[in-house]
Amino acid sequence: MFSSLIPSVIAFGVAALVIVIAGSRLARQADILADRTGLGEALFGVLLLAGVTSLPDFAATLSAAIDARPDLAMSNVMGSMAVNLVFLGVADVFYRKANLEHAAASPVNLMLAGLLIVLLTLPLLAVVTPTVARWRVHPVTPVIVAAYLFGLHLVHRTRAKPMWFPRHTHQTVADEPARHHRGRSSTVWFGFIGMAVVTGMAGWVLMEAAKGIA
Incomplete structure (x- = not known):
């Protein structure tokens, strides 16, 4: 798709930025939907949010497999899981109330x-x-x-x-539905699905750009 280095680098950067922005919006919408569906943040996160935010990885891995690049497909999946755990550590630094893993014990x-x-x-x-x-x-x-x-x-x-x-302490944060969410649920769902589509498309562009860079 991208035959030269500079367009590939630009496309890679733009796609990565789109994924970051869409991911932050998805997290806010998922918080609202978790409360309104009654699934709770942890269960909604694993059932829907994790699947949606993994769409770029899925698109990238599938694209690499179709293009007969098994090493790239495998390393993308394994590397993504490793980086996600690093992100958890980074998030712990910015969560100042307590240890993040302790606060999320459930x-x-x-x-x-x-x-x-x-x-x-x-x-x-x-x-x-x-x-x-x-x-x-x-x-x-x-x-x-x-x-x-x-x-x-x-x-x-x-x-x-x-x-x-888990043993609860004063630092453990209970998953309690918030009451300040506004807007209709259908609007939030459409926004969530829209951001999911954008995220998946950006993931495909990201992998195509990575092929051009490689």
Whole structure:
């Protein structure tokens, strides 16, 4: 798509900026929708916000796979997860009330941490085990999808009937619905979906620009 270096660098920078701006708007809209749907911030975050904000990664990984660049596809996914954890550390610096992980302690987040550990081990198993494929698909691939869906089921069940509770302190922030949100829910949903589309398109442009830079 981008044949020379300078247009690729410009497109990369613009797409990255669009993702940052759209991501901040998505976070605000997700906060409103989490309260209005009754899902709560943690559950809404994993069910919808995480999926939407991962659209750039999905578009980039899919584009790299279609373009026969398996190393780029794999490194994009693994690198994205590593950087996201770094972002959590950066966010902790700016959250001045308490330790961010301590303030967000909840059964749902504890279950999500366990799910993340399980999902991270599966691709590693595919890498170190003998090459076995059926229709050019590794057996671990459907296991990853099944584990994710089953994990979401456990997360939802944990929110409804927690099997354990973190010890609450004065620094723990409870997920309580805010009462100051204005505007109709349909408007917020349209805004959320619109930002999701913009984010996904920007992710595709980002990967195409990365190919030109590489």
